[in-house]
Amino acid sequence: MQLSKEDLTIFNEIEKIREEIKAQRLPIILKDYGAGDPEDNRDEKQMYEGVEKSTNSFDLCSIGLKNEWAQKLYFLVKENKPKRLLELGTCCGFSSIYMSKANKNSTIFTVEGDCNVAKLASNNIKKANCSNIKQYIGKFQDILADVLEEIAFIDFAFIDGHHDKDATIKYFHQIKPFLTENAIVVFDDISWSEGMKEAWEIIKKDSSIERVEDLQKLGICYINKG
Numbered sequence: 108m109q110l111s112k113e114d115l116t117i118f119n120e121i122e123k124i125r126e127e128i129k130a131q132r133l134p135i136i137l138k139d140y141g142a143g144d145p146e147d148n149r150d151e152k153q154m155y156e157g158v159e160k161s162t163n164s165f166d167l168c169s170i171g172l173k174n175e176w177a178q179k180l181y182f183l184v185k186e187n188k189p190k191r192l193l194e195l196g197t198c199c200g201f202s203s204i205y206m207s208k209a210n211k212n213s214t215i216f217t218v219e220g221d222c223n224v225a226k227l228a229s230n231n232i233k234k235a236n237c238s239n240i241k242q243y244i245g246k247f248q249d250i251l252a253d254v255l256e257e258i259a260f261i262d263f264a265f266i267d268g269h270h271d272k273d274a275t276i277k278y279f280h281q282i283k284p285f286l287t288e289n290a291i292v293v294f295d296d297i298s299w300s301e302g303m304k305e306a307w308e309i310i311k312k313d314s315s316i317e318r319v320e321d322l323q324k325l326g327i328c329y330i331n332k333g
């Protein structure tokens with residue numbers, strides 16, 4: 108898809124919000140849920156309970172999709188026009204904002220474990236004037252089942268949190284029954300660790316997937332339930 112003047116304006120506006128909040132260097136205390144860094148080798152209990160961290164808005168807003176990756180997500184949504192989108196891992200809200208701007212006739216349901224991080228995301232979402240993003244605060248392990256029941260069907264899922272092999276495979280299977288016939292599921296960080304590489308190798312062979320795009324960082328699955 109050709110990059111239009113309107114797309115460029117949208118990208119610049121989103122990145123301006125990111126730069127403003129980064130420059131403020133707001134102190135944030137958070138619980139870091141999920142796998143942490145690849146060398147952390149956290150066990151299930153540590154991933155569930157999280158690790159307390161003291162950080163700031165500069166470091167936090169540097170996490171997540173940026174530049175060509177954020178734009179790839181944007182164009183996937185713009186081209187395929189999914190109506191109901193699920194995101195695991197809101198962080199500061201920027202990937203939600205990219206998806207929201209790509210299809211204003213959609214609803215983005217996004218889940219984040221840490222309440223202080225979710226609050227920062229909420230402020231960014233307000234600044235970006237996105238009224239089609241619904242935030243949920245809670246651990247995926249605790250609330251995903253209820254969130255899925257509420258959404259009922261999903262045209263597009265972006266899995267960008269808890270980069271652990273077993274957890275990633277589990278979330279895919281948990282989400283699968285709720286996917287519409289030609290849904291798209293995007294995984295971030297498929298080469299981030301040996302575990303994530305193994306998860307991707309397993310997931311991409313699932314019988315519900317017609318075609319995958321392996322971009323080393325993003326793994327895109329085109330579902331065909333027909």
Ligand SMILES: C[S@@+](CC[C@H](N)C(=O)[O-])C[C@H]1O[C@@H](n2cnc3c(N)ncnc32)[C@H](O)[C@@H]1O
Pocket residue numbers: 138139140141142154170171172195196197198199200201202203218219220221224245246247248267268269270
């Ligand atoms: C890589 S960041 C998401 C970045 C965001 N999607 C973006 O591109 O702007 C992952 C987020 O997932 C959250 N997370 C990780 N494991 C989680 C879990 N088990 N339950 C809830 N949130 C979790 C973390 O708190 C973190 O904010």
